[in-house]
Amino acid sequence: MRVLTPAWSGAKLRRHDVAAAMMLEWRLFWRRRRLRAPVVLAALPVLLAILVAMLKTIDFGWLDPVLPRGVDIVPLFFVGFVRVLLVVLPLLLGAGLVAREVETGTLSYLLVRPLSRGSLLLGKALGAWLICSILLGVSWIGAALLLLAADGFDSAGATLLQIPSYLLTLVVGAFAYGALFTLVGLISRRPGLIGIFLAFGWESAIPFLPGLIRNFTVRFHLAALAPDTGLPLVALGTLAVPSIPTALLWLSGGSCLALAASILVFAHRDYP
Amino acid sequence: MPTLEVQDVSLWYGEVIGLSGASFTLEPGVTGLLGPNGAGKSTLLKILTAQIRPSRGAVRILGTDPWGNPDLFRRVGYCPETDSIYPELSAPEFIASMLRLSGLVGVDASRKAEEALERVGLEPKLRKPMAAFSKGMRQRAKLAQALALAPEVLLLDEPLNGMDPIGRRETMDLVVELGREGHTVLVSSHILHEVEQMTPHILLLHQGRVLAHGEVHEIRDLIEDRARRVRLRCREPHRLAARLMELGAVSGMRFTDEPDVLVVETAHADVFFAKMTQLGYEGSLGIEEVQPLDDDLQSVFEYLVR
Numbered sequence: 359m360r361v362l363t364p365a366w367s368g369a370k371l372r373r374h375d376v377a378a379a380m381m382l383e384w385r386l387f388w389r390r391r392r393l394r395a396p397v398v399l400a401a402l403p404v405l406l407a408i409l410v411a412m413l414k415t416i417d418f419g420w421l422d423p424v425l426p427r428g429v430d431i432v433p434l435f436f437v438g439f440v441r442v443l444l445v446v447l448p449l450l451l452g453a454g455l456v457a458r459e460v461e462t463g464t465l466s467y468l469l470v471r472p473l474s475r476g477s478l479l480l481g482k483a484l485g486a487w488l489i490c491s492i493l494l495g496v497s498w499i500g501a502a503l504l505l506l507a508a509d510g511f512d513s514a515g516a517t518l519l520q521i522p523s524y525l526l527t528l529v530v531g532a533f534a535y536g537a538l539f540t541l542v543g544l545i546s547r548r549p550g551l552i553g554i555f556l557a558f559g560w561e562s563a564i565p566f567l568p569g570l571i572r573n574f575t576v577r578f579h580l581a582a583l584a585p586d587t588g589l590p591l592v593a594l595g596t597l598a599v600p601s602i603p604t605a606l607l608w609l610s611g612g613s614c615l616a617l618a619a620s621i622l623v624f625a626h627r628d629y630p
Numbered sequence: 631m632p633t634l635e636v637q638d639v640s641l642w643y644g645e646v647i648g649l650s651g652a653s654f655t656l657e658p659g660v661t662g663l664l665g666p667n668g669a670g671k672s673t674l675l676k677i678l679t680a681q682i683r684p685s686r687g688a689v690r691i692l693g694t695d696p697w698g699n700p701d702l703f704r705r706v707g708y709c710p711e712t713d714s715i716y717p718e719l720s721a722p723e724f725i726a727s728m729l730r731l732s733g734l735v736g737v738d739a740s741r742k743a744e745e746a747l748e749r750v751g752l753e754p755k756l757r758k759p760m761a762a763f764s765k766g767m768r769q770r771a772k773l774a775q776a777l778a779l780a781p782e783v784l785l786l787d788e789p790l791n792g793m794d795p796i797g798r799r800e801t802m803d804l805v806v807e808l809g810r811e812g813h814t815v816l817v818s819s820h821i822l823h824e825v826e827q828m829t830p831h832i833l834l835l836h837q838g839r840v841l842a843h844g845e846v847h848e849i850r851d852l853i854e855d856r857a858r859r860v861r862l863r864c865r866e867p868h869r870l871a872a873r874l875m876e877l878g879a880v881s882g883m884r885f886t887d888e889p890d891v892l893v894v895e896t897a898h899a900d901v902f903f904a905k906m907t908q909l910g911y912e913g914s915l916g917i918e919e920v921q922p923l924d925d926d927l928q929s930v931f932e933y934l935v936r
Contacts, residue, residue, distance in 0.1 A: 378730045385727060389718030389759075463714025467775065470679045470708040471731040472700050478731075625698075628682040630643070630673070 371480060375473035379481020380488070383455075387489050396450055400493040403439055407501035410435075411508035430513040432505050433587030436524060437594055439498060440580065444531045445557040447493060451486040452539030453549035455479070456624060465629055475625040483540050483617060490532040495525055520585035527583045534576045534609045537616035544623045565596035572596070574612075579605035631693070632657050633783055633814040634678070639687030641673060641838075648673040649684070650838040656816060660809035662825030663818035664931065665835035671818040672711050674835065675787050678816075679708045691783055704732060707776035711787035711818075713768060717761030721752055721771040724760060728775045746778035747771070751800050765792030773801065777808075784808060786817040790824055802828050822928050834934060841934045850930050857881055857895040859923040860902070865916030867892040873915065879905040893923070 387393065410431065456479070459465035468478055499521070506514045535557075542556065543549040564571060565578040572578045581594045582605035591597060600608070632655035641648040649670045665671050676682045678689060680696040689695060694702045716724055725743035734742060744754035750770040760771060773789050786805070790798050805828050808815050816833070819825050825832060826846070834842040834849075842849045850858070864870050867885060871892055874880045879902045882895040896902035903920075910917050923929070 374733065375731070378733075382727050382731060385723075386716060386718065391718055462716075463710070463712040464716055466676075466679075466681060466708070466710040466712070466714070467728055468731065469681050470703050470706070471728065472703040472733060473731055474700050630648075630676060630682050 370474045371476050372473065375477035376481040376484065379468075379473065379478045380485040381481075383482045383485025384489065387485070396447055396489070396493055399443060399447060399450070400497040403435070403443060403497050403501040404504065407435070407504040411504050414508040430509065430517065432502050432513070432517050433585075433589050434593070435501060435505060436498070436584070436587075437589065439494075439501070440527065440531065440577070440584070441562075441595060443497065444494060444528060444580075445535055445561065447490050448486075448532050448535035449539045449550075449553040449557055451490050452483070452536040453543035453553050455482050455486060455540050455543055457543050457549065460629065469629060476621040479540075479621050479624045480617065483536060483620070486540075487533050487536045490536060491529045494528045494532055498524060498528060520587070523583065523585035527580055527585075530583060530606070530609055531576060531580050534580075534613045537613035537620070538576065541616045541620045541623070544620050544627075562595060566592075572598075573600075573608055576609065576612075579609045581605075633692055634816070635688075635690040636674075636678075637688045637690075639674075639677060639684045639689060641677065641682065642685050647838045649677070652687070652835075652838075652840045654833055654840055654843045656814055656833075658809070658812045658814045659831060660805055660815045660817060660829035662829050662832045663816050663835065664820070664822065664825055664832050665818075666820055668837075669820075669835040670838040671820075671835055672787055673838075675708070675711075675785050675816070675818060678785055679703075679706070704779060705781050706783045706785065707779060707781035709772045709776040709784075709786045709789050711791070713765060713792070715760045715763075715768050715771060718759055720757050720759055721747055721763070721767075721774070722754065722756065724771060725775045725778050729778055732779055742778050743774075746774040749777060750774045750804065751797075766794050766797045769793050770797065770801070773804075782813060784813055784815045784817075786815065788818055788820075790819060790821070798824065805829075822931055834931065836934070842930070846930055849934075850924065851899070856933050857897045858899050858902075860894050860896065861919070861921040861923050862892045862894060862906075862917065863888075863890055863919035863921075864892070865890065865918075870909070870915045870917065873909060874905070877905050877909075890918075 456465065459468060469475070471478070502517065502521070502524070506517060538556065539549070539553050542552050546552045561575055561577050564575045565581070566572070577595045579600060581591055581596045582599040582602050584594055591599060599605070634656040636652050636654050639652045640650050652670075652674065663671050663674070673682065677684050678691065678696065680698070683697055689697075691702060692705055696702050696706070719727065722740065722743045725746055726739040729739040729742055747754040747756075750773045752767060752770045752774065760768060763771065769789060769792055773786070776784060776786065789805075790801055793801060802824065805815055805817055809829065817825070817828060830845050830847070832842070832844070832846060832849070833840065862870060867890055871883055874883065874894060879898075880894040880896050884893050885891070886893060906917070906920055909915055924933075
């Protein structure tokens with residue numbers, strides 16, 4: 359006799375359980391061992407911004423300033439930010455959400471709690487998203503302020519007005535990539551490899567293709583949310599943008615679908 | 631009603647058998663889950679805790695199938711075998727975090743965590759991260775998280791591994807106490823004398839099969855095809871040996887280095903003990919002690935496994 363359970367069992371969600379799992383992920387992250395790699399990554403743009411600011415401001419005497427003052431490079435910096443850090447951080451946090459617990463053997467403790475596997479995974483994914491958003495937001499604002507300061511805040515007005523759009527792009531992007539990489543982490547034995555392919559292969563090439571297929575990338579839709587800074591769209595990794603409502607619909611729909619699939623996979627998997 | 635029921639449970643990992651047709655029921659009290667490494671003890675406990683689904687068969691704990699019924703785990707505690715912890719957390723943080731996942735909030739979680747730590751003999755306010763713990767301390771912390779909700783059913787996978795002798799003694803006493811309090815405790819071990827000190831009630835697994843289930847001496851009584859050894863101390867062992875041969879109650883005997891001790895083998899224990907009672911009443915042989923030598927767990931285990 360095979361024990362049959364309904365497809366949705368283990369996927370039931372309860373708000374308190376999701377919140378508890380989210381808090382656990384949050385609490386564990388801010389402990390030193392898990393903190394290092396993502397925080398170092400998030401610090402890189404700030405360090406780069408410091409370097410750029412130095413190149414703009416320091417008078418070397420024997421050398422003209424490498425980067426002329428008055429040229430607003432914040433938008434260009436954001437493009438790099440979206441193409442690298444916005445993808446790498448969710449990959450690091452999302453793909454390892456369950457794999458880390460399996461690897462350290464701590465998943466057993468979590469699976470024998472009175473909360474559904476669905477609540478557990480969703481809570482952990484939301485916790486990782488919150489952490490990711492904070493790291494991205496702090497890193498981006500820190501870098502942008504340093505770059506603006508290097509120019510004496512000449513172009514600060516316009517850029518500061520665009521900060522909500524920048525942050526919205528990062529937070530929505532982190533959610534979409536996080537959901538995608540959570541699923542990849544659950545269904546693949548080599549999530550890192552597939553994640554890198556998706557991040558730097560699929561996401562780099564497909565948005566340039568015509569037709570429906572580009573809708574199945576995150577970057578194509580993120581381009582609609584990013585502030586219009588006069589940079590060619592190609593810099594953001596696409597040739598066209600959908601409308602903002604369409605982009606939000608695709609991103610939220612795709613992310614929810616990826617999370618739902620992750621929950622179903624996790625809820626029905628054996629962990630020997 | 632049994633608190634735990636396993637009906638014809640089998641699990642295959644591809645072509646490898648993890649568990650084969652296991653059936654048993656447990657009631658409140660301590661049961662030792664015994665078997666050599668690879669016997670299927672951890673697999674069974676993982677099935678009971680819904681980490682793995684059986685390929686066949688059914689499991690019920692407190693009348694409920696654990697798979698897909700997480701609420702059951704308010705009443706079931708589990709201590710895994712692996713030496714896995716969250717090294718970044720202190721023991722109170724670890725247990726309070728697990729309790730928050732179990733629905734407790736704030737002060738309640740912290741208070742219960744401290745109570746559980748106290749019960750397993752760890753300092754309840756210890757703030758150092760568990761990475762700095764000895765293996766014995768980690769075992770205690772693992773045990774504390776299983777006990778923290780005072781569950782009716784406790785599934786403990788090798789909880790004594792890595793503990794020092796004092797820790798072992800204290801943990802064994804705790805397990806016995808939990809059984810007396812009415813919890814259903816299934817405690818796995820491959821070390822026989824440890825199990826023997828915790829409970830006479832055993833579940834013996836070997837190569838994925840349940841070889842025996844019940845009280846050790848009851849199981850021994852059922853093993854009829856193996857002679858039982860009995861140590862007899864008396865004033866006149868040679869006369870006793872002759873009388874036993876006359877009565878045809880033994881299949882073998884030997885004298886030991888101790889001058890007043892005789893060890894006999896009998897294939898029919900009930901007949902033998904009846905004759906011994908009769909000889910005892912005769913009085914002239916001065917029988918002082920009759921001690922079965924292989925009613926212990928080690929012997930039962932060896933008979934069944936080898």
